[in-house]
Amino acid sequence: MGKRRLALCAGVLAVTAFGPAACAAYAADGGGVSVVPAAPVPGADVALKVTGCDAREAVAQSPVLVSDARLTPDGDGLTGDGRVRSTLTAGTYTVTVACDGTEHKGTVEVVRKRTPAAAAGPSAHPSPVAPVNAGAGGAARELVGGPEPQGPGTAQTVVALALAGTAALTVHRAARRQARSGRGTV
Template sequence: MGKRRLALCAGVLAVTASGPAACAAYAADGGDVSVVPAAPAPGGDIALRVTGCDAREAVAQSPALVSDARLTPDDGGDGLAGDGRVRSTVTAGTYTVTVTCDGTEHRGAVQVVRKQTPAAGAEPAARPSPVAPVNAGAGGAARDLAGRPEQRGPGTAQTVVALALAGTAALTVHRAARRQARRGRRTG
C-alpha cells in the first residue's frame, strides 16, 4: 500500500474513532473550551482545547483539576490545547473550566462521574493488564527450550567453518599488506 493511501486510511480511521467522543465533548461544554472525555472519573486524565484565542499560550483553571493546565498551539492551528488531570479526591459533579486569553474569559465544563466500585464479593469484569508473563524475548523461549537437551557451544562443523573463514580473512589481510608494501618500495 502506498504512503498516500496509508495516510488517508489512517486519517479516516482516526476521524471515525474519535468522532463520537469529540461530539460528546463539544456538546457537554457549551462554550469555547472543550474537554475530552467530557465525563472523566476522579484521577483521570483529560485533554483540554480552547478556540477563539489568538495567544501563543494560555492556562486552564478549574477546581476539578490537580493543577492549572498549560495550553499551547494546537496541531490544527485554530486553537490552544493541553492536558490535565482530575483530582482523585474530587466529588462527582459539574465543574467550570476557565481559560483567560487575550483579556477574554473562555468557559467550559467538565462533569466528573463517580468511580464504579464492584459490589462486595464480586469479581471485577476485566482484569488489570498484564495478568501473566508476556512471551517476549528469551522469557518466552525459555518454556520451549526447557524440554530440549542442553547444547554446549558450536558443534564440530561450525568450528571448522569458523576457522576456515578466519584463516581466509587473515590471508587476505596479509596479501593486501604485502601489496601495499611493494607499492611503497616502487614509488619511494
C-alpha cells in the first residue's frame, strides 16, 4: 500500500504543480494583436505583432493603417510594420489579422498630435536610455530588446504532464506486481 500511496501522491503533485501552468500557457497561447506604441499620433510608424498564429505569413488590416501590413515570423509570433494615417482623428480603432482561418483582434488608441507650445520642453531621462557595454561582451544590448521570458508553453506543459503521468503509472504497476507476488509491504 505504501507504493500505491507514493504513486497517488506523485500524480497529485504533478497535477498540482503543472495544472496552473497548463492553464496559464493555454491562455497565453490564445493569441492577440499588439501595437507598439499603443497610443500613436497620426502619421506615426507602428510595430504590429500577433501571437498564437502558426502561419508563415499574415496580413494586418485596420482603418488606422495607410495600407495593409504584411506580418512575417519573428520567434514567438508574426511581426510587421505599418504607418498610421495622418488624417485620422483621435479615437480607438480595431486591428484585425486573419491567420489559419482564425481572426485575431487588437486595438490601438490614436491620440491627438501635440503642438510644440503644449510640450513642456526637453526633460532629462530618469534612467539611462541605452545599456552600457559592461561585461559579457556587450550582450546587454541584445537582451534589452528581447522578449520577456514567459514560462513554459503549451507543448512543454503537455510533455511534462505526460511524463509525470507515465512515472505515476510505472510506480503503480510495480507496486501491483510486488503485491501479487506476495513480497509487498504494508
